[in-house]
Amino acid sequence: MYKNRQIAALLFFLTLAAASAPAQLRYRPTENGPWRPWSFTAIASARQARAATPADVQAWQARLQELGAIVRQAPAVAQPVGFAAELWGNLDGYGPPSPGEPAGSKIPLAGSLSFGAFPLIEFMRNGKLMNEDLKGGETQLLLFTVNHIDRGLFSASHPFEWSGESAPGFFQPKPGETLPGGLTRFNDVFLLPSEKNAGRPLWLPLTLTEALAPVVAQRRSIFENRRDNYAKQQREFAAWLTPAKRAERRTGWQQAAATMSPDQGRAFLANMEKSDVEIEADRRRTLAPGGPEERGVQEAERDLREAESLPASSAPACYDQSAKTVATRFRPLAGAPPTCEPLVKTNWAFFDPTRPRSAPQILAITHFARCLTKESLAQAQTTRGGCAINRQLLESINWQSVQSWLAH
Numbered sequence: 538m539y540k541n542r543q544i545a546a547l548l549f550f551l552t553l554a555a556a557s558a559p560a561q562l563r564y565r566p567t568e569n570g571p572w573r574p575w576s577f578t579a580i581a582s583a584r585q586a587r588a589a590t591p592a593d594v595q596a597w598q599a600r601l602q603e604l605g606a607i608v609r610q611a612p613a614v615a616q617p618v619g620f621a622a623e624l625w626g627n628l629d630g631y632g633p634p635s636p637g638e639p640a641g642s643k644i645p646l647a648g649s650l651s652f653g654a655f656p657l658i659e660f661m662r663n664g665k666l667m668n669e670d671l672k673g674g675e676t677q678l679l680l681f682t683v684n685h686i687d688r689g690l691f692s693a694s695h696p697f698e699w700s701g702e703s704a705p706g707f708f709q710p711k712p713g714e715t716l717p718g719g720l721t722r723f724n725d726v727f728l729l730p731s732e733k734n735a736g737r738p739l740w741l742p743l744t745l746t747e748a749l750a751p752v753v754a755q756r757r758s759i760f761e762n763r764r765d766n767y768a769k770q771q772r773e774f775a776a777w778l779t780p781a782k783r784a785e786r787r788t789g790w791q792q793a794a795a796t797m798s799p800d801q802g803r804a805f806l807a808n809m810e811k812s813d814v815e816i817e818a819d820r821r822r823t824l825a826p827g828g829p830e831e832r833g834v835q836e837a838e839r840d841l842r843e844a845e846s847l848p849a850s851s852a853p854a855c856y857d858q859s860a861k862t863v864a865t866r867f868r869p870l871a872g873a874p875p876t877c878e879p880l881v882k883t884n885w886a887f888f889d890p891t892r893p894r895s896a897p898q899i900l901a902i903t904h905f906a907r908c909l910t911k912e913s914l915a916q917a918q919t920t921r922g923g924c925a926i927n928r929q930l931l932e933s934i935n936w937q938s939v940q941s942w943l944a945h
Contacts, residue, residue: 588642613929619921654926718936742853
């Protein structure tokens with residue numbers, strides 16, 4: 538009875554605490570908020586990967602601050618109301634480059650300008666009234682990503698037959714709606730290229746030869762590994778069967794048995810003799826001609842021969858995930874069914890090499906698609922911050938100024 542009373546009292550206390558917890562946190566949606574100080578990060582490894590000089594880094598930060606000034610002038614955020622606004626920039630790392638990709642020193646600098654609208658709140662901590670106006674807090678960030686055009690930007694996947702390191706391309710990003718300012722959606726990214734880069738595609742078709750090359754390479758590696766491992770196991774088993782190795786094993790068993798009681802030692806030796814017979818029988822079965830190990834080698838060789846026999850060509854390729862065999866999954870794009878997705882590769886010639894490395898040549902808005910979901914749009918705006926402000930920002934920013942910045 539006493540225990541039940543304790544439990545009842547504890548539940549009452551937890552219920553009371555839960556009911557009173559919201560009173561400890563107060564949103565301030567009508568109060569003016571601050572613009573937090575600017576910050577910038579360019580770690581040593583990023584500078585090294587991109588061969589960025591101190592002057593390059595300084596110029597890159599200046600370009601991001603110019604974009605930040607345009608963001609700050611947008612009516613939706615010029616004077617934060619109900620939230621604290623913050624902008625910070627960074628220089629991204631690079632590589633190591635995959636086959637066919639340029640060195641980090643051969644392409645423009647890249648990174649992001651991040652924007653956060655942090656709701657103004659007050660809360661009690663240790664009996665003191667606290668807020669996070671000048672630092673801290675959580676919100677849904679908005680990223681202005683500059684000079685990124687690789688697969689990672691679009692979160693683009695690729696055929697499962699390719700390993701990540703050797704993937705020569707990716708599925709062509711799917712277009713979507715256009716936002717104010719001319720930003721076109723591809724997957725969950727919104728793009729605004731510089732007018733100076735007009736006419737330069739972001740990606741190029743991947744040929745059937747290029748698409749099949751990693752499949753052949755991977756299957757050859759699997760076949761050679763299985764073949765070599767099978768041969769190694771056969772050699773090791775042959776040595777294991779020799780009288781010298783048998784005697785060596787028995788000597789070891791006897792030495793171990795000598796440390797036990799007589800009854801334990803006899804039981805141990807009998808068990809080891811039995812296990813030795815079982816191991817030999819199992820290895821003979823698995824390593825025999827036609828056994829599972831040899832069948833694995835033969836299967837890998839058939840897969841390799843299949844990939845080598847596929848008709849490679851310079852025709853643009855696509856990949857049909859619904860097809861049953863590799864020969865029907867990888868196929869020419871022309872005449873392929875709608876289920877066959879085009880395969881592409883990054884067009885590094887999109888960038889104009891005559892422009893300074895710190896010059897912005899393309900702007901991508903990332904982390905914004907989540908603000909366009911039905912749930913996000915329908916959510917009651919009881920607080921100011923996050924997606925609500927991100928949407929207002931992109932609707933009110935001066936996109937002509939952004940395009941002029943891209944043409945710097």
